[in-house]
Amino acid sequence: MTGAPFEPPTADLEAREQAALGGLERVQARVASGMSRDAALVAEPADLRPDIEEMLGVPGRVASLAEPPSEVFAAALESRLLDAADAARVAAARRRPRWWSLPLLRLAATVAAVVLALGVGGFAAVDAAEETIPGDALYPVKEASENVRLFFARGDGVTRLRLAQLAHRQAELEQAVARDAAPRVVLRLEAKVAIATTELVKGARRFDAAGNGAPAEASLDAVTELHDRIERLAGEESRPEVERLLRRMALYLEGQERALGEIARDGSPGAAPSREVPSATPATGARPSPPPAPLAPAVPSAPLAPQPTATRPASSGVPALSSGVPSSTRAEADGAATVIATATATASVTAVPSMSGARGIATATPSPAPSSAPSSTRPR
Amino acid sequence: MGGPEDASAEFVALIERARAYDRDAFGELYRRSLGSVFRYCRSRVDSTAEAEELTQDVFMAALAGIQSVRADREAAWLAWLFQVARHKHADALRRRYRRPQAPLEAAGDAPDGAPQPLAEVVAQDERAEVRRALEQLTDEQREVIVCKYVLGYDNERTAAVVGKNSNAVNQLHHRAVARLRRLLAAREVVR
Known part of the structure; x- marks a missing residue:
């Protein structure tokens, strides 16, 4: 059998329906109070009676759907259900709560697992980042690791970390050159060398003022070693733009070396005697080169302590620094520092002084105007 | 069957015991609600057999889900059972739609095909x-x-x-x- 299409009531029909519904309520109330159905219906307006009667039939027709369950079915289902409940109780008893199912312990175990995973992952990342250079994906991890260590370091520890940073920069520079890295990588390293060295010199001054010359000594060694390595790299490098950057770095380091030499010379009882710096180095690189020892971190393994000069390897090849440096040379080195500082701040390549001579300090004139930089030296 | 607000504490205790799969408690809940659930199911399906099957599904689902029931009154318990019944009925309709069968009303309710x-x-x-x-x-x-x-x-x-x-x-x-x-x-x- 198919049902007739249902048509929504019109406004008139709806009003009539509402009236009939009101009548239905009244009739039901009368029936509930004991009146007979017919008597209750007669009390309503005649035109509404057919509608009310029809509506009164609806509950009866719906009630015909009410069918109680058979006793057989009820008993059979109860038996099945209770057997299932017994089985569920036994199964629940077997599932004894394990210690990790307890809420607090479960939470603690989860937190511990996360911390462990992060810790292991973090250590692995820091370890993997050790061999990176600027531009590598993990280099920021290395930078962050250094910054965190610096944040927590105090006293001599700061100097040790700065020395370690210089050693890292040295290794990174060598790697960058070996990998034929872009000049911008060398530029970033230049900025990082400038920051680490400046901080080292500042620290050395503070320690020196406090009567401890050892940090200045250690810093001088590290800066000198880096200086020498960079000079050698610059001599080996065939790409002019990278070579210029390396030479600028060497120039800056020479100025810092001199500053450290002065601290060491003038400072504490443990300070080293003055060194001599050649007033002018021939363009051929007549400056004595350090021995071709592998680059080792310049971090002293022992705590920084006043160190007799005699303990420093005589063959370290450290050029003698003296106050006999021409003032113009010092000014030029300071100028290079300014250039580096600018590079640090702006991360843009500035024009490099003419470095036709390996030690052309006296003639080097920093030209900080970025616009004059050759396009090949701009960051890519 | 009492009023909607009657014996709340007693009913909560009954539900708690049923959560522990107490045989008597679940039996009590079953006996209290079987008539309503069966009638409800019967009003939605065409044959007594279907209503019995649906009722059984509802109570088995109630047993399986008793841990998650939040009912502090019998009316709430019944409302939950009716909700289960609606879902089970909808599932049955979907199954029937996927695997069409002869209309059950055609089979009628006559026992043994008499x-x-x-x-x-x-x-x-x-x-x-x-x-x-x-x-x-x-x-x-x-x-x-x-x-x-x-x-x-x-x-x-x-x-x-x-x-x-x-x-x-x-x-x-x-x-x-x-x-x-x-x-x-x-x-x-x-x-």
Whole structure:
């Protein structure tokens, strides 16, 4: 059998329906109070009676759907259900709560697992980042690791970390050159060398003022070693733009070396005697080169302590620094520092002084105007 | 069956025991609600066999989900069982839609395929008409009508089971009756 299409009531029909519904309520109330159905219906307006009667039939027709369950079915289902409940109780008893199912312990175990995973992952990342250079994906991890260590370091520890940073920069520079890295990588390293060295010199001054010359000594060694390595790299490098950057770095380091030499010379009882710096180095690189020892971190393994000069390897090849440096040379080195500082701040390549001579300090004139930089030296 | 607010503490304790799969507690819950659940199911399906199957599914699901029941009154427990019944019925309809079978009404309710008296056939036909009309109501209207006329609940208990206040139940009831009347009248005309 198919049902007739249902048509929504019109406004008139709806009003009539509402009236009939009101009548239905009244009739039901009368029936509930004991009146007979017919008597209750007669009390309503005649035109509404057919509608009310029809509506009164609806509950009866719906009630015909009410069918109680058979006793057989009820008993059979109860038996099945209770057997299932017994089985569920036994199964629940077997599932004894394990210690990790307890809420607090479960939470603690989860937190511990996360911390462990992060810790292991973090250590692995820091370890993997050790061999990176600027531009590598993990280099920021290395930078962050250094910054965190610096944040927590105090006293001599700061100097040790700065020395370690210089050693890292040295290794990174060598790697960058070996990998034929872009000049911008060398530029970033230049900025990082400038920051680490400046901080080292500042620290050395503070320690020196406090009567401890050892940090200045250690810093001088590290800066000198880096200086020498960079000079050698610059001599080996065939790409002019990278070579210029390396030479600028060497120039800056020479100025810092001199500053450290002065601290060491003038400072504490443990300070080293003055060194001599050649007033002018021939363009051929007549400056004595350090021995071709592998680059080792310049971090002293022992705590920084006043160190007799005699303990420093005589063959370290450290050029003698003296106050006999021409003032113009010092000014030029300071100028290079300014250039580096600018590079640090702006991360843009500035024009490099003419470095036709390996030690052309006296003639080097920093030209900080970025616009004059050759396009090949701009960051890519 | 008592009122909607009766014996809340007693009912909560009963539910708690049932959560521990206490045989007596679950048996008590079953006996209290079987009549309503079966009638409810029977009002939605075409045959007693289907209603029995649906009722069984509802109680088995209740046993499986007893840990998650939040019922502090019998009305809430029944409302939950009716909700389970609605879902199970919808599942059965979906299954039937995917695997069409011969209409169950054609099979009839006669035991052992014995011929049925004419009066019974007419009554079955009448019930099928009403059931089809009921299915055309909204869920809320149908719940109210079933509670009031199939289960015999008063307004208050109906309101507790459908989760509405008495006024809302009255409105739903009137609209549902008016619509049922129209639907059934239209079918009479067709017939």
